[in-house]
Amino acid sequence: MAGIQLNTLRKIYAGNVEAVKGISIDIQDGEFIVLVGPSGCGKSTLLRMVAGLETITEGELFIGDRLVNNVEPADRDIAMVFQNYALYPHMSVYNNLAYGLKNRRIPKNEIESRVRKAAEILEIGEFLNRKPRQLSGGQRQRVAMGRAIVRQPAAFLFDEPLSNLDAKLRVQMRMEIKKLQKGLGTTSLYVTHDQLEAMTLADRLVVLNGGVVEQIGSPINVYEKPASAFVATFIGSPAMNLLPLTKSGGEWKLDNGATVDVMLNTDLSDLILGVRPEDLLIEELSEKSGSDLHTALTVQVVEPVGAESYVHGTIGEGSKDVVVRAPGKLHFEPGQVLKVTAKPEKLHTFDTKTGKRIEIEGPLETA
Amino acid sequence: MKHTQFWDHTILTFGALIMLVPVVYALMTSSHDAVSIYKDGLQLSPGGHFVDTYKQVLTEAGGFTRSVTGLTMLWNSLILGLGFAFGKIIISMLAAYAIVYFRFPFGTFFFWIIFSTLLLPLEVRILPSYEIVQGLGMANTYSGLIIPLIASATGTFYFRQFFKTVPDELVEAARIDGAGPVKFFIDILVPLSRTMIAAIFLIMFVFGWNQYLWPTLITTDESLFTLVRGMKQILQVWIGAQIPDTNQAMALAVLAMLPPVLIVVIFQSWFVKGLVESEK
Numbered sequence A: 001m002a003g004i005q006l007n008t009l010r011k012i013y014a015g016n017v018e019a020v021k022g023i024s025i026d027i028q029d030g031e032f033i034v035l036v037g038p039s040g041c042g043k044s045t046l047l048r049m050v051a052g053l054e055t056i057t058e059g060e061l062f063i064g065d066r067l068v069n070n071v072e073p074a075d076r077d078i079a080m081v082f083q084n085y086a087l088y089p090h091m092s093v094y095n096n097l098a099y100g101l102k103n104r105r106i107p108k109n110e111i112e113s114r115v116r117k118a119a120e121i122l123e124i125g126e127f128l129n130r131k132p133r134q135l136s137g138g139q140r141q142r143v144a145m146g147r148a149i150v151r152q153p154a155a156f157l158f159d160e161p162l163s164n165l166d167a168k169l170r171v172q173m174r175m176e177i178k179k180l181q182k183g184l185g186t187t188s189l190y191v192t193h194d195q196l197e198a199m200t201l202a203d204r205l206v207v208l209n210g211g212v213v214e215q216i217g218s219p220i221n222v223y224e225k226p227a228s229a230f231v232a233t234f235i236g237s238p239a240m241n242l243l244p245l246t247k248s249g250g251e252w253k254l255d256n257g258a259t260v261d262v263m264l265n266t267d268l269s270d271l272i273l274g275v276r277p278e279d280l281l282i283e284e285l286s287e288k289s290g291s292d293l294h295t296a297l298t299v300q301v302v303e304p305v306g307a308e309s310y311v312h313g314t315i316g317e318g319s320k321d322v323v324v325r326a327p328g329k330l331h332f333e334p335g336q337v338l339k340v341t342a343k344p345e346k347l348h349t350f351d352t353k354t355g356k357r358i359e360i361e362g363p364l365e366t367a
Numbered sequence B: 001m002k003h004t005q006f007w008d009h010t011i012l013t014f015g016a017l018i019m020l021v022p023v024v025y026a027l028m029t030s031s032h033d034a035v036s037i038y039k040d041g042l043q044l045s046p047g048g049h050f051v052d053t054y055k056q057v058l059t060e061a062g063g064f065t066r067s068v069t070g071l072t073m074l075w076n077s078l079i080l081g082l083g084f085a086f087g088k089i090i091i092s093m094l095a096a097y098a099i100v101y102f103r104f105p106f107g108t109f110f111f112w113i114i115f116s117t118l119l120l121p122l123e124v125r126i127l128p129s130y131e132i133v134q135g136l137g138m139a140n141t142y143s144g145l146i147i148p149l150i151a152s153a154t155g156t157f158y159f160r161q162f163f164k165t166v167p168d169e170l171v172e173a174a175r176i177d178g179a180g181p182v183k184f185f186i187d188i189l190v191p192l193s194r195t196m197i198a199a200i201f202l203i204m205f206v207f208g209w210n211q212y213l214w215p216t217l218i219t220t221d222e223s224l225f226t227l228v229r230g231m232k233q234i235l236q237v238w239i240g241a242q243i244p245d246t247n248q249a250m251a252l253a254v255l256a257m258l259p260p261v262l263i264v265v266i267f268q269s270w271f272v273k274g275l276v277e278s279e280k
Helices: A043-051 A093-103 A108-122 A137-149 A167-184 A195-201 A219-224 A229-234 B002-029 B034-040 B050-059 B070-101 B107-119 B122-135 B142-149 B153-165 B168-176 B181-192 B194-209 B213-218 B227-235 B246-276
Strands: A004-013 A017-027 A032-036 A058-063 A078-081 A155-159 A187-192 A204-209 A212-217 A241-248 A251-254 A262-264 A270-275 A293-304 A308-314 A322-327 A337-342 A347-351 A360-363
Touching (some): A017 A043, A032 A043, A043 A058, A043 A078, A078 A137, A078 B168, A093 A108, A108 A137, A108 A167, A137 A167, A187 A195, A195 A219, A204 A219, A204 A229, A212 A219, A229 A347, A241 A322, A251 A270, A262 A347, A322 A337, A347 A360, B050 B070, B070 B142, B070 B153, B070 B194, B070 B246, B107 B153, B142 B213, B153 B194, B168 B181, B194 B246, B227 B246
Parallel strands (some): A032 A187, A032 A204, A078 A155
Antiparallel strands (some): A241 A251, A241 A270, A262 A360, A293 A308, A293 A337, A308 A322
């Protein structure tokens, strides 16, 4: 077991396409790190660089204390779980698990005991003599994980391992992966584009966009203090509402004229205001005091999901779609006008140009 | 529905008859003796000399030198067919492996060069090939018969297309599992290609078995004659008042047909298996 250190890693493909633009992450021993980001953000490339399946253009990669930039994947002491499982179709489950060990000339009885143990942990003991094609998607995924476990590597690398499973199985396997990782205590690097998967699995999240790290932090930290407008909209579902905020006459106002009573230490006069759907309160349902954003929302579409409803609406002419998370038992009609409000500590502001977070210093003091 | 079925069957039966009648002709004619065929032409009814003819064809030495029997020719054909098929499979698999999995200068260029030779039939290069084989002293040997023919653009192309459908993740998983290029080829690629190998074997064996021009050029020693060659030899025996042994030629033709038919029948189940089970 070992930590992994990524030291300003860069990947430049032929044709000068820079997929990974100098990423540094210090992964502790036993930590579960999730790389999350939209398609093409470089997360898979980064994982494959750690695995040794892509060459490193620049920077240093340490697994444990060893510099492994030019070490073959097989000698990096890592195991990888692929999205489409990548099981050897012509081999039995047993041989799939044993193949990597055989190539390492591990004694037969040792292989046997390791495979049996992994099969027991993953509850695939009864399938050991079957071929992968005789297994269901979930079972194949277990076999793929078994192949990683038997190797007893320094680190597990997961490349979107749950993407091919149906929704229900995905939730179940998600929990199992987390339990397994905690049980074995093996350092893990996990790639996904699903923010929910990222939130639930990670000890620390790494949000990537366009080949750079947007934010590294614990899931709650990233959720509550997104470092940029991109992170704010990427993490959380439904996404955070972003509205233009302009300074006029010493007051911060929304497009529809509603004032936002916050104090900001910035020279800029154009910002983005962010507020999560669950932080927007419908005024009739909440106390009126201490709220620093008041505006009218015209309901357009309501999406009931059971426990809650997502109320989509607009605030004035040409405004963006604003989503409010309301209790499921309430009933809304399209066209209805609601008064919504938010507390100052629940507001986020971002630079319009760079998208970077600007801390709100507090509610406006009444002069 | 019934109407369609009736016509379907009519057309199928007609097609089958066109294919089968010549075979039946050959089979029936081979069971008569040479004299009655010479008198009455080809036969559609069984004659009384079935066992005689085949025994004679298989065991009695024929040809100009009277040193080659049907069995020898059958054996030679088998060696040519098998050597041809296995040689082609090995060479084209290795070539396709190099083209698909290794990045080397002008790789694509070489592939297209190989591919373009698909356009050239054997006959185009037969003279230079003959010169080379003759010059190397390989005329009248099995290796001279087989080796010049085993480079296969068709096989290389088929295997290349197949290897390209093998998911990259499988290669990567094998790399992480510590399988080098040779191990990956033997442990994973070859077993995955089983049905493909069977298909190519089937095509190539029949193709090799039926080779006529090349064996004719390269073998002058009758002990190396293949069945397809020997057949013609029998019909050419017009010495003096001798009647051509049409019955024997027909018997050889039937014998020459048998192994390819057997191979197709045996490997057909592999074909179906390969199509029904998706392994990837």
